[in-house]
Amino acid sequence: MAGPTVPRATEPEPAAGWAPTRALGRAVLLAGLLLVAGVLLGRVDLIVLAAPFALGTAYALRRRPTALPQVWITSGDDGPLVEGGEVTAAVSVGNPDVVDYDLVVLRSRVSPWLRVDRAGFAQDESVDDGPTVTATPTATPTPTVTATPTATATPASGTGRSIADRPFVTSVPTGAAVDLELAGRALRWGRHPVGPAGARVATAGGLLVSRAVISEPVRVRVYPRTEPFEAVEAMPRAAGLVGAHHSRRPGEGGELAGVRIFGPGDRLRRIDWRVSLRARQLHVAATLSDRDAEVVVLLDVLAEAGRSGGVSGAASVLDTTVRATAAIAEHYLHRGDRVSLLEYGPAARRLRPAAGRRQYLTVLEWLLDVRVQSSSHEPYDQVFGPQLLSSDALVVVLTPLLDERSAQMLARLARAGRFVVAVDTLPTELAPPRDQTWAEVAYRLWRLDREVMIGQLREHGVPVVRWAGAGSLDQVLRDVARLATAPRVGGR
Known part of the structure; x- marks a missing residue:
């Protein structure tokens, strides 16, 4: 992987950022002691013994470094990256100096949701017709290091360690750059950082060392995996001009x-x-x-529950919410409907309704910034405005029903005459903590109270269904469409 061009330094400058090592101090101290002892004692052999140390140090310092190394990070993902896909990145170190870097120690941080299981130095890209060098880590004599961890390194389990956590060592000639290629798997959706990366360089035979040069991290966008979802039922009320x-x-x-x-x-x-x-x-x-119809997907971001295990592990409330939103948006946009997104929280972020492939990509980009935000106030005014919710729109609310304000919001939408479908995103395997005496009893009482709240919502005309992928909303949409077409009896 080729990095940017590293310019060759032409004019020597003061060696700012470089410091002597202990090896230089020992060499100068030993040569000085031998010379002083030889002069004071009149022994020529001590002077001859000090000559190699003095001449070797002077020869190593004949050309001093004039510039610090350059470190940058590049992401190798050309197309969209989805959960479970292969992710590649490169940490590069360049030598713009007039002397070779004898030793380069390179290290980079990687997000725990990017499991790096292959790392190694690629063949260098020479700069300004400079030499081409193959750099290898100190652990193996081969140019590429391939390692497999003993366990899946996911943040949920805490087992295993990413191979990118260890330092890598190489050498860089003048006017060249070396790339440390990282390859692995994306475990979860979001914007995950690769970096910051740092490098320290030793030159002049190990007598001078540079300060640590730190580069800014690069964030890799990982889109949520779209769960299979199909809804064959008609919409309650179509509002657009053309559509399906x-x-x-x-x-x-x-x-x-x-x-x-x-x-x-x-x-x-x-x-x-x-x-x-x-x-x-x-x-x-x-x-x-x-x-066509307008579908408003309302995301409840007031509370979080469960522990995320990545693409192949358990799903938290936020994971289920984001993946279900992507699936619902993809389905209705593919049918030509208009889809808009809205957060039920203090920020009340909103994505305007639109249709087409571009809107689907915008939805995926919008979902990467979904975060749980607890709030003490009730964000009613930010959600129920007439400019946000159309009277003919189908409102799909993704909520764990962990906050009483969420149930009140659903009841208020139903009383306003909206077509509302509540999707329960609470994990089924959620269990109480086992280190407390009354935890299990309190958990059962909370479950009963939650079931009573769901029953009250259904009495208000809000269907509540658990997200289960394909066909999750068919029966609910059938009931909502039947209610929308039924004649209404007006009282006197």
């Missing part, structure tokens, strides 16, 4: 609504000749207009 859903309004569409007498403005291709000949009067086939 059949509305109750007559217009140009593919759903037959009946046959009526020809009128002004009717198209000739709509004439039903069989009925017209039988009735001896022109009749046309009436159709229902095809309309």
Whole structure:
């Protein structure tokens, strides 16, 4: 992997940032003691013995470094990276100096959600027609180091250690750069940092060492894995102009609504000749207009529960919420509907409704910044504004129902006449702590209270269903569509 061009230094400057090592101090001290002792004692052999130390130190310091090393991090992901996919990055160190770097110690931090299991130095890219060098770590004589940890290094389990945690050692000639390539697997969605990376360099035969040069981290975007989701039921109410859903309004569409007498403005291709000949009067086939729908996915970010184990482990509330949102958005955007996102929390972040492939990529990018934010106030005014929720929109609320304010929000949406579907994102394997005496009893009481709250929501007309991937919302959407088309009885 080629890094940026490292310019070759031409004019010597003061060696700022470089310090003598203990080896230089010992060499100067030993040569000085031998010379002083030889002069005072009149012994030529001591002077001859001190000559190699003095000449060797002077020869090593004949060309002093004039610049510090350059360190940078590059991400090798060209396309979108999804949970469970292969992630690659490179930590590069360049030598812009006029002397070779005899020893370079390179180390980089990597997010625990990026499990690096392969790391090694690639072949150098020479700069300004400089030499090409193959650098290897001190642990092995081969250019590439391949290691497999004994356990899966996930933050949830705490087992194993990333191979990127250890330091790597190489040498860099003047005007060249060396790349430490990191390869592994992305365990969880989000923006995960690679770095900061630091390097220290020893030159002049190990007599001079540089200060640590630290580079800024690079964040790798990992999109959530889309769980399979299909909803075959019709939308409660279609509101757009064109789309895949059949509305109750007559217009140009593919759903037959009946046959009526020809009128002004009717198209000739709509004439039903069989009925017209039988009735001896022109009749046309009436159709229902095809309309798109607006889907609002409301994310409850007031509370978090469970422990995330990554793409192959247990899912927390936030994991289920983000992955389910990506699946729902992908399904409805693929059908031509408009999808918008809204957070129920203190920030009340919002993504405007839109349709198409670009909106799906925007949804994935928006989900990377979803965070749990506890708040003491009730964010009602930020959510229930008429400019945020359309009266014809289907509102899918992803909530763990851990906060009483979430239940009150659902009840308020139902009383306002919205088409609301609540998706329970609480993990099923959630267990109480076992180090307390009354923990299990309190956990059972909390479960009973939560079931009572879900029952009250259903009495208010809010269907509550647990997220289970494909077909999770079919039955609920069928009931909501039936309620939307049912005649309403008005009281006097």
